[in-house]
Amino acid sequence: MRRATSSLLPAVAALLLLTACGTGRPGGPGADVAATAPRPSATAPSVDGVRVTSVTIPTGAPTATPRSDGLVHADPQPTGDSGISAAYEVTNDGTGPLTYTILFDFTTDAGEVMANRSETVRSVGPGATARGTVRLGRLAPGASPVTRVEVARVTKVPAAEAPPASGECPPSGLRLTADDGDAAMGLRVVGLHLENCGTRAHRLDGYPLLELLGEDLAPVEGVRIVHGSGGISTGTGFDEPARPLVLGPGESALSGLMWRNTTGSGTAVDVPHVRVRAERGADPVTVTPHLDLGTTGRLAVRAWTRAPK
Numbered sequence: 339m340r341r342a343t344s345s346l347l348p349a350v351a352a353l354l355l356l357t358a359c360g361t362g363r364p365g366g367p368g369a370d371v372a373a374t375a376p377r378p379s380a381t382a383p384s385v386d387g388v389r390v391t392s393v394t395i396p397t398g399a400p401t402a403t404p405r406s407d408g409l410v411h412a413d414p415q416p417t418g419d420s421g422i423s424a425a426y427e428v429t430n431d432g433t434g435p436l437t438y439t440i441l442f443d444f445t446t447d448a449g450e451v452m453a454n455r456s457e458t459v460r461s462v463g464p465g466a467t468a469r470g471t472v473r474l475g476r477l478a479p480g481a482s483p484v485t486r487v488e489v490a491r492v493t494k495v496p497a498a499e500a501p502p503a504s505g506e507c508p509p510s511g512l513r514l515t516a517d518d519g520d521a522a523m524g525l526r527v528v529g530l531h532l533e534n535c536g537t538r539a540h541r542l543d544g545y546p547l548l549e550l551l552g553e554d555l556a557p558v559e560g561v562r563i564v565h566g567s568g569g570i571s572t573g574t575g576f577d578e579p580a581r582p583l584v585l586g587p588g589e590s591a592l593s594g595l596m597w598r599n600t601t602g603s604g605t606a607v608d609v610p611h612v613r614v615r616a617e618r619g620a621d622p623v624t625v626t627p628h629l630d631l632g633t634t635g636r637l638a639v640r641a642w643t644r645a646p647k
Contacts, residue, residue: 388426388428418476422444428468436494446483446485524599529594530614539585546615563637578640609628
């Protein structure tokens with residue numbers, strides 16, 4: 339399984355043993371009850387305000403697997419939903435409301451990642467704590483037993499600039515989101531998607547307007563934003579010329595970001611946030627493509643093009 343990583347935020351992982359276990363031994367009193375009960379975490383550290391508080395592993399059979407330490411471990415269900423879940427809490431120690439995107443890793447005892455799950459927690463006020471549950475769902479066939487949970491990565495943006503939730507239309511009438519991107523041979527491409535979900539037409543200015551921001555949302559210097567491919571790669575469609583585009587209600591447009599993460603002489607640059615305006619005067623949306631630009635110092639942006647219907 340591929341493990342999502344980030345060079346932008348601390349890679350410290352909040353590990354929590356997913357034994358959901360008790361002190362009973364197989365066949366002994368209370369063995370099945372202990373195997374299905376959530377186990378709270380007293381020691382899991384917080385990762386950028388996010389902490390796993392408990393986990394649950396249900397058992398689908400009356401037997402359990404003994405561990406060498408004498409604890410009882412519930413066997414994952416052989417088919418369907420694994421039933422494995424982890425409760426977590428998010429505490430905002432900042433000065434304004436934030437929206438958090440959290441990547442959880444479900445791992446084996448050896449730390450091998452069996453699955454990733456992403457959760458978005460919206461509009462957590464300053465000083466407030468929000469709670470939620472992340473569910474593993476179905477484990478891939480042939481995967482090893484999951485025994486740990488990690489908070490692998492936390493990204494947070496001002497709540498007013500967070501990409502809208504699925505199906506939500508912002509007051510501006512423009513719904514702007516970024517996809518998960520694609521990578522091959524050091525080339526990285528992230529798509530920007532713009533939907534006119536409102537009632538009036540919008541004229542696009544050729545290219546989206548970008549601001550590159552660091553972890554603290556301060557501007558990142560030393561990166562040149564180029565219109566088109568900028569020689570980074572050919573045959574990607576980035577060199578199609580910008581054309582006047584009026585986006586009517588219900589219509590969509592596409593753009594994209596492209597870069598290479600090659601490293602040579604100089605200082606490598608990482609950009610965790612990109613503040614995007616679809617048109618001049620539009621409300622900003624801050625996306626988190628995690629640009630690992632290496633030492634290239636260039637980011638290519640594609641002109642808005644009408645999306646196929």
